[in-house]
Amino acid sequence: MTDNNRLATASNDDIAAAVARLAEASASGVPCAPVRDLIGRNDLAAAYAVQAALTQRRLAAGARITGRKIGLTSPAVQRQLGVDQPDFGVLFDDMAYTDGDALPAGRILQPRVEAEIAFLLRTDLADGPLDTAQVRDAIEYGVAALEICGSRIAWWDISLGDTVADNASAGAYVLGTQAHTLGQVEPVDVTMTMSIDGEEVSTGTGADCLGDPVEAVVWLARTARDLGEPLRAGQVVLSGALGPMRPVSPGSTVTATLSGLGAVTVGFSEGAAA
Incomplete structure (x- = not known):
């Protein structure tokens, strides 16, 4: 990932301290205090610099980047955090x-x-206007997906700076098996229901994701290129939630059904991390 420290108002020492705090939380499994005391609530350059440094640590340890995730695509969540744009994080194998x-x-x-x-x-998606037509042409297919968000920050007490630094709260993702092209399924028209242990807990539509999930990818493509790490062929892009996220407990099973894309399910075992 590119080094954005030169653009940040936070000091290099504060950025390094934020990296160390989040890395320790990840390694120990014990959530940490927010990092906004170090990098500010809304200093995106500092927050992405922390994210990039943590990404470099993951890569040095042998992880492989598989794509990106887009967060804060819901207007309600944007209002809650006082922001007017999405954020993104890195997906690893x-x-x-x-x-x-x-x-x-x-x-x-x-x-x-x-x-x-x-x-x-x-x-x-590295060259050209990166407009809607180019992004649509670059998409091979879409599938139903579940994202398991996880915060290294205690109690999810996050500002925009906290979540960006913490890799946009990325944890894991589950892909469905029914792949469809944009000619077969129009993302903006998709409807979604999600259940936990058979109880419906979240609903939404493609229009709830920045007005259209494809437009979320347009935003990501341009932002990623501006930061020096454009989207590449073969990568997965999680385009953003179609409805509210919900907490999950050990022993639970989560299923989402997306019209035209089928269902996707994940269970949560009682075991500890592997």
Whole structure:
């Protein structure tokens, strides 16, 4: 990832301290205090610099980037945090699960689940206008997906700076098996229902994700390129929640059904992290 420290108003020492605090929380499994005391609530350059440094640590330890996730796509959540734009985080290979898998409950700190559409890219999004037409052409297919968000920050006490620094609260993701092109399913028209242990807990539509999940990818493509790490062919993009996220407990099973894209399910075992 690119180094954005030169753009941040927080000092390099404060950025390094935020990195150390979040890394310790991740390694110990004990959530930490927010990092906004170090990098501010809304200093995006500082927050993405922390995220980039943590990404470099993951890569140095052998992790592989599989894509990106978009967060804060809901207007209600944006209002709650006092922001007017989404954020993004990095997806790694050890975050990926498939439909029907069981995820050890201790694998994710303070897990919350949301349903969304995931896209697989068939071409890079590095050059050109990165407009809607180009992004649509770059998408190979979409699938139903569950994102398990996790916060390394205690009690989810987050500002925009906290969640961006904490890799946009990325934890894990589960992809469905029914792949469809944009010619087969129009993302903005998708309707979603999500249940936990058979009880409906969240509903929404494609229009609830920045007006259209494809437009969320347009935003991401431009932002990622501006930060020096454009989207690449073969990457997965989690385009953002279609409805409210919900907390999940060990022993629970979560299923989301998205019209035209089928269902996707994940269980949460009683075991600790692997």
